[in-house]
Amino acid sequence: MNPQVLVCGAGPVGLTMAAELARYGVGIRIIDRAAQRTDKSKALVLWSRTLELLDRSGCSGAFVAAGHRVEAANLIAGDRRVGHVSLAAIDSPYPYALMLPQSETERLLEAHLASLGIRVEREVELAGFTDNGEGVTANLTRADESAETLTVDWLIGCDGAHSTVRHTLGLPFGGETLRSDWILADVHVTGMKTPFDELVIYFHEDGVLVLFPITPGRYRIIADVGRSEGLAPADPTLDAVQRIVDRRGPDGLHLSDPIWLSAFRINERKVETYRAGRVFVAGDAAHVHSPAGGQGMNTGMQDAFNLAWKLALICRGTVAGDRLLDSYGVERSTVGAQVLTAASRMTALAVIKNPAAQAVRNWIGGLLFGLSPVRRTMANTLSEISIGYPHSPLTGPGLHGLDGPAPGERVRPIPDQAPIGEGAMPRFALFGRPDPAIDDLLREHGDLLEPDLRPPLADDSLWLVRPDGYVACVATDADVGRIDDYLKALSR
Ligand SMILES: Cc1cc2nc3c(=O)[nH]c(=O)nc-3n(C[C@H](O)[C@H](O)[C@H](O)COP(=O)(O)OP(=O)(O)OC[C@H]3O[C@@H](n4cnc5c(N)ncnc54)[C@H](O)[C@@H]3O)c2cc1C
Structure with missing residues (x-):
C-alpha cells in the first residue's frame, strides 16, 4: 500500500516531521538524496521549547543526556561586561540552551525514528512532482539511476534552503x-x-x-x-x-x-505561503535567516511539530476540511517572520562599524541589560517559549480577566503530568473541574479529547489545550457548549 505522506529531506526538520507522523500512526516514507547524515556541527543550540516538544514525543532525555547546558550569555564591549543574561529564569523544565552539534541532533532523531519502525531512504532524490488535487505523484531517482513513480496523499518539502519542492511550486523566496x-x-x-x-x-x-x-x-x-x-x-x-x-x-x-x-x-528569506494544495514546505525550505540567536533549526523543527498533529488528524480521518491544515501556514509564517526580523536586528547591531554608533550601541546595551524585565524577555524570546498563536484562525475565544494562559498561549508543561499530546493519536486536553456535562463532552469527542480530565490551570474555568500544548479556547464551567462548538468547527 502506498504511504499517505512523502517527506522529502532528512535534515533535522524532515526527521522530526517523519517521527511525529509515524508515532501518530500515519503511513510515511522519508527520502534524502545525500548518502549520509551531515557530519558538521551546523546548528548548535536546542532551545527550551524544542526540548519541551521533544518531550511529548518521549525522546527529550536522549538529547539532554548528550548535550551540554549553557546557563548564561555574556556581552562584552571593549574590556567591560555590558550584559549578563541568565537563562535559569526561563519558565520551562529546560531552563538553558542545550548545546548539541547538528550531526548529533540528526543522529538522535534518526534513532528515534528507527524506534518507530521508519528508516530514511538515502540516495533517493525527488526529481519532480505533480499535484492533481486528489494526490501527489512524485518522481524519485536513485543514485544507481533507477527511478520510481510514487503517489501519495501529501508531500512535505523539508529539503532545505535550495528546496526542490519550493522551486517546483514556484513559491517566491523573498x-x-x-x-x-x-x-x-x-x-x-x-x-x-x-x-x-x-x-x-x-x-x-x-x-x-x-x-x-x-x-x-x-x-x-x-x-x-x-x-x-x-x-x-x-x-x-x-x-x-x-x-x-x-x-x-x-x-x-x-x-x-x-x-x-x-x-x-x-x-x-522566507516564503509567504507554506502550503499549495497537497504540498507543504517546512524548515529551511520555507525560511532562512541569520544564525544570531540560534533559531533556524529550532523554528524549523517547530514547523514540523505544528503540521504533524494536524495532518495526522486529517490522514486518520478524525477531522475533515481545510481549515485545520491552512492554519499551519498562517501560524508558522507569522512565527517565521518574527524570527527573521529579530535575527536580522541582532545581526545589524552586531555588525555596526561606525565608532560613534558602536559607542551608542554599547551604552544603550549596558542600560537595557541592566533591566531585569529586558533580560527576562530576551531569554523567553530566545528559548521560543514566548511563541504563541493569538491571531490564528484556530484560536478560539477566551475569558475576560482570566487568571491563567490565554487562547493561543503555550501551557507550561506541568511537573508529574504526562505531556499533552504524547499519545499515539493527537488529542486535545481538557483542564477543569469534574462535572457530568464534561463527562458527556469527553465521551462525545473521544476521538479528539484525552479520555481523562486534567486539573484546572488556574481558576474555575475550562481550558481546551491543543495537542502541541497551546490553549485552543477557554470557557466558564457552565459553558461546556463553547468547547463542543470549537471541536465541531475543526472539521470545517
Ligand atoms: C554553517 C552553518 C551554521 C548554522 N548555525 C546554526 C545555528 O547556530 N543555529 C540554528 O538554529 N541553525 C543554524 N544553521 C541552520 C541550520 O543548519 C538549518 O536551519 C537546518 O539544517 C535546517 O534544517 P532542514 O531540515 O530544514 O534542512 P537541511 O538540514 O538543509 O536538510 C535538508 C535535507 O534535504 C535533502 N534534500 C534536498 N533536496 C532534496 C531532494 N530533491 N530530494 C531528496 N532530498 C533532498 C538534503 O540532502 C538535506 O539532507 C546553520 C547552518 C549552517 C550552514
Missing part, C-alpha cells in the same frame, strides 16, 4: 543576502576564563566575535569579517581565526585541532 561575510570555526580552545557553561559575545571595533562552548575544551567561534570579493567567501585558516580572536577576544586564548573551518554569508 528577501536578501546580507552584505557581510562570516567565518566559523569549531576548534579546541585553552585559556578561556569564562565558565564553561556560559557563552560570550565580544563587541569589538573590528566586528563581533562569539564563543559558544560545545564540549569541554571545544568551542564554536563565529565572527564577521566584512565583505570579500567573489561569489562565496573563502574558508579561513586556523591562524586567521587565531588572529581575530587575539584582536577581539580576551588575552591568552590558544586555538588548536580545528574540527571545522568555514565561511558563510547570511541570507534572510
Whole structure:
C-alpha cells in the first residue's frame, strides 16, 4: 500500500516531521538524496521549547543526556561586561540552551525514528512532482539511476534552503543576502576564563566575535569579517581565526585541532505561503535567516511539530476540511517572520562599524541589560517559549480577566503530568473541574479529547489545550457548549 505522506529531506526538520507522523500512526516514507547524515556541527543550540516538544514525543532525555547546558550569555564591549543574561529564569523544565552539534541532533532523531519502525531512504532524490488535487505523484531517482513513480496523499518539502519542492511550486523566496561575510570555526580552545557553561559575545571595533562552548575544551567561534570579493567567501585558516580572536577576544586564548573551518554569508528569506494544495514546505525550505540567536533549526523543527498533529488528524480521518491544515501556514509564517526580523536586528547591531554608533550601541546595551524585565524577555524570546498563536484562525475565544494562559498561549508543561499530546493519536486536553456535562463532552469527542480530565490551570474555568500544548479556547464551567462548538468547527 502506498504511504499517505512523502517527506522529502532528512535534515533535522524532515526527521522530526517523519517521527511525529509515524508515532501518530500515519503511513510515511522519508527520502534524502545525500548518502549520509551531515557530519558538521551546523546548528548548535536546542532551545527550551524544542526540548519541551521533544518531550511529548518521549525522546527529550536522549538529547539532554548528550548535550551540554549553557546557563548564561555574556556581552562584552571593549574590556567591560555590558550584559549578563541568565537563562535559569526561563519558565520551562529546560531552563538553558542545550548545546548539541547538528550531526548529533540528526543522529538522535534518526534513532528515534528507527524506534518507530521508519528508516530514511538515502540516495533517493525527488526529481519532480505533480499535484492533481486528489494526490501527489512524485518522481524519485536513485543514485544507481533507477527511478520510481510514487503517489501519495501529501508531500512535505523539508529539503532545505535550495528546496526542490519550493522551486517546483514556484513559491517566491523573498528577501536578501546580507552584505557581510562570516567565518566559523569549531576548534579546541585553552585559556578561556569564562565558565564553561556560559557563552560570550565580544563587541569589538573590528566586528563581533562569539564563543559558544560545545564540549569541554571545544568551542564554536563565529565572527564577521566584512565583505570579500567573489561569489562565496573563502574558508579561513586556523591562524586567521587565531588572529581575530587575539584582536577581539580576551588575552591568552590558544586555538588548536580545528574540527571545522568555514565561511558563510547570511541570507534572510522566507516564503509567504507554506502550503499549495497537497504540498507543504517546512524548515529551511520555507525560511532562512541569520544564525544570531540560534533559531533556524529550532523554528524549523517547530514547523514540523505544528503540521504533524494536524495532518495526522486529517490522514486518520478524525477531522475533515481545510481549515485545520491552512492554519499551519498562517501560524508558522507569522512565527517565521518574527524570527527573521529579530535575527536580522541582532545581526545589524552586531555588525555596526561606525565608532560613534558602536559607542551608542554599547551604552544603550549596558542600560537595557541592566533591566531585569529586558533580560527576562530576551531569554523567553530566545528559548521560543514566548511563541504563541493569538491571531490564528484556530484560536478560539477566551475569558475576560482570566487568571491563567490565554487562547493561543503555550501551557507550561506541568511537573508529574504526562505531556499533552504524547499519545499515539493527537488529542486535545481538557483542564477543569469534574462535572457530568464534561463527562458527556469527553465521551462525545473521544476521538479528539484525552479520555481523562486534567486539573484546572488556574481558576474555575475550562481550558481546551491543543495537542502541541497551546490553549485552543477557554470557557466558564457552565459553558461546556463553547468547547463542543470549537471541536465541531475543526472539521470545517
Ligand atoms: C554553517 C552553518 C551554521 C548554522 N548555525 C546554526 C545555528 O547556530 N543555529 C540554528 O538554529 N541553525 C543554524 N544553521 C541552520 C541550520 O543548519 C538549518 O536551519 C537546518 O539544517 C535546517 O534544517 P532542514 O531540515 O530544514 O534542512 P537541511 O538540514 O538543509 O536538510 C535538508 C535535507 O534535504 C535533502 N534534500 C534536498 N533536496 C532534496 C531532494 N530533491 N530530494 C531528496 N532530498 C533532498 C538534503 O540532502 C538535506 O539532507 C546553520 C547552518 C549552517 C550552514
